[in-house]
Amino acid sequence: MGSAVERTDEHVREYLIYRGFTSTLKHLDSDMKADKEKGFRVDKIIDQLQLFIHTFDLNGLKDYWGYLDRRLFCRLEDIYRPTVSKLRTSLFRYYVVYTVQLKNLEKTQEFFQRQAQELQGKPEWRDWFILPFMPAPEQNPLFSPYFSRQWSDTFLVSLHNFLSVLFQCMHILFFDSEVQRTTCLQEENDQLRHMVCLKGSMGGIPGSIIRKLNQARLFFQMPEKRGESGDPEPHLEGGTTSSDLIDPPPPSQTQVSGEGQRGTGVLGVEQPFIKLSQEEYGEHHSSIMHCRVDCSGRRVASLDVDGVIKVWSFNPIMQTKATIMSKSPLLSLEWATKPDRLLLLGSGVGTVRLYDTDAKKNLYEMAIDETHQRILSLACSPSGTSFVCSAAAHAGPGRSGSVTETVPRLPNPLSVSGQLLLWDTKTVKQQLQFSLEPGPVAINCTAFNHNGNLLVTGAADGVIRLFDMQRYDCAMSWRAHDGEVYSVEFSYDENTVFSIGEDGKFIQWNIHRCGVKQSENSLPQDATGPFVLSGYSGYKQVQVPRGRLFAFDSEGQHVLTCSNNGGLIYRLNSTSDSGLEKVLPLGGHKAPVVTVDWCSAMDCGTCLTASMDGKIKLSTLLAQKS
Structure with a gap:
């Protein structure tokens, strides 16, 4: 109801502006304020x-x-x-x-x-x-x-x-027909985007599909520029206008009028994506810690520093499905893989809750460890019902261990003890405790490969550990970063792993040759953290990384990272000296982005960027094939 009212208000305001009824518009604005x-x-x-x-x-x-x-x-x-x-x-x-x-x-x-x-x-x-x-x-x-x-x-x-x-x-304003029409158009839009992705390039798309795609897109996106006739003339990323797509040029010119004038884009490189749209989810009122899409791409779970969790969907419309409020602090979350409606929530008091997002209730709460009460990371195995849980002791003086801090973290995190445990969601019992050599240390991040046979972890001692999940032992480990490891992920082919650390390095590691680097790149602090939000009267908020700091597209050729004003997409395995090429800034944020995710359940990817002001931007991308 709320979104329908807001949409109708905008239509009414646009009509009054178009007709020049400025006096009526003033009265409308006054009534809306009251x-x-x-x-x-x-x-x-x-x-x-x-x-x-x-x-x-x-x-x-x-x-x-x-x-x-x-x-x-x-x-x-x-x-x-x-x-x-x-x-x-x-x-x-x-x-x-x-x-x-x-x-x-x-x-x-x-x-x-x-x-x-x-x-x-x-x-x-x-x-x-x-x-x-x-x-x-x-x-x-x-x-x-x-x-x-x-x-x-x-x-x-x-x-x-x-x-x-x-x-x-209630049907106070009789919006049923409008909502149904919007839903139908959105569904048609999604189908057309999928067809576009399968075509691979703008030159191979029939004009009828292009026209339908843009008619649907224009319905959902307010125009920012008007042509000489007063009609809307929306602009896509890279300078492409709607007229370029509605009336495509001859085939020989299509490659130029497609994404950002291919080959001569804003960033001087071939741009592989069109940003079709960007929407905002604004139901949080404090900085985001985690923001994750489930395996099917149907639900998003986001957690803020106040411990409020929102479960929401964005297809066909953006809608909150559940709100979870916790009396104990929450530090981590992860979607279960089987079934994917279940959500794991790690607390700061040594417990993990299993929440059913369909039934909107807690199924049960597991007491993990009384001496290691901060549940820093959760990862569900793609096969079976087990999950890995990283538990750490509370930090010592001078290091609060909270998500938001106003004092620097101590340079030596090794004094903080930690455990890595394997639990089963069916039996609700601990299966085993992993051995962490040379000693117990806080594990900050965990990730499985596609079949759950391998587990990679990044720890506060700067070490990456690779575990064989068939034998449940550490297959190899190496010192990866000067300082803590903040985020780790397997590559698309799973022959390498990527990591981001406290030293600001983004490194690719060969898992067949222990400790051998494939590539190394330096990222700015706004991509690696700690993240800083400054305000009036000396106000300053510092947030240490907790969620995912980078995410890959469906083919593993591009990576999405954080930045001060939105997500940044880089091309991997580039021939350039830097090893990374910026191909598309997503923008849209007014505060530092602290965690990202990339949903590739559909060929048209959806990027999620979450920031310290509680805003989450959902950017829909159209992949362009070379």
Whole structure:
């Protein structure tokens, strides 16, 4: 509902601008700013309610809830009235508890004085009138549950879910036909993109398919430039306009008018991709730690530093499927391979949870290790039901070990002990503990090869270890980086592994010859971390790498890395002196990108770039064959 309202608002604004109705446009903008329904955006409504609570505005809180009741809740059937009543009771209890927690006794007493007449006859409030006179209500068995973080989180999630379902079921603005049309166009667009990818090059694509592709694309992308006639003239990456594609030139010229004037692109190299579109997922309110696509390419799981996990889809439309809030800090996540609806969540208190994203519930929680409580990395075997879990002890003084830090990390991380364990999700038992030579060390990153026979790890001591998963022992290890290893992945042919380390190096290693480099490249700090976000009045946030720092395309010829304003795509195995060639900056971010992923489930790849301001950009690419 929220996205449909926003889309319609944009259409109305564009129409008013086109007709020159500036006065009407001003009135529309004014009314939109004062919109109490917040464009049917649930997160905005929750934020407004919390704002009233945090500013102790009882009148505003009552009036706003009353407005929602008159405008929305009264339309519901009678069977839902008890639910609305319980949510209202919880909302005002949330307000009262907040006044007590902030030790604002005046506001606590004011609430009961002003609400006495309304609440005295209600049994659920009978015991609450003693609250202002209790010295420590948070210790009283009657009230202590309401002072817990778990209760407040559960209430906010319940309210969020109730409003979400309400907006999905109501037909206030009759957007059903519009949403169905959008869905059909998006599905047709995806099919056409797939056909384009199979053709391999722009010269081999029939004009009818090109026209349909662009008609579908133009429906979803707002124009940024207008031609002389006033019609939209959108521009693609590299300078290609829609007219270039709708009316393709003769075959002899198609190779030039395709992606970014092939051979003479902005970066001076042959560009292998067209960026068809870029969308934003903005449901997080703090810096992202992890952002991963599942094996099928249907779901994304993203985790922020506040411990909020969002499970969402982007095909055919971007939509949040589940929100997971944890009372304990979370440090890692990974999709299970069989079945791929399951999500593993590693905490900072020594546990791993298995979450069912379809049923939206925790299946069970595994207690990994009491002495090594930080679950730094998780990797699921492509075959079977086992997963590898890296657990580390808490850092010593001067090194918080958290994701966001304001002090530099100690130069010697070897003092932090760690373990590498193999667990089974069916038996919910530990299968074995790997031997880490020369001693227990924190493993930062882990990755399996395609069949799960090999496991590569990168550790805080700068060593890469390659494990034989048939014999469960370390086949080889070598010192790879000066400082910690942040991210490791197998190459496309699995004859080599790539790694990024604290020393800023991006290195390719031959796994058949221990410690032999295939190539080495220096990357800027904004690609390797630690990542820095500066603000006003000396504000500075430093985030150590936790998620994936690089990802490959479906053929392993290109790599996506982080940067200060978006993802950067390089060509691998280049003949240039640097060994890497920049071929496409994805851009779109206003804060440093801290983790990336590349979904290649379809031939038209989708790049995910997640940043410190909580924004995730989803860039859809069209592969160009040479």
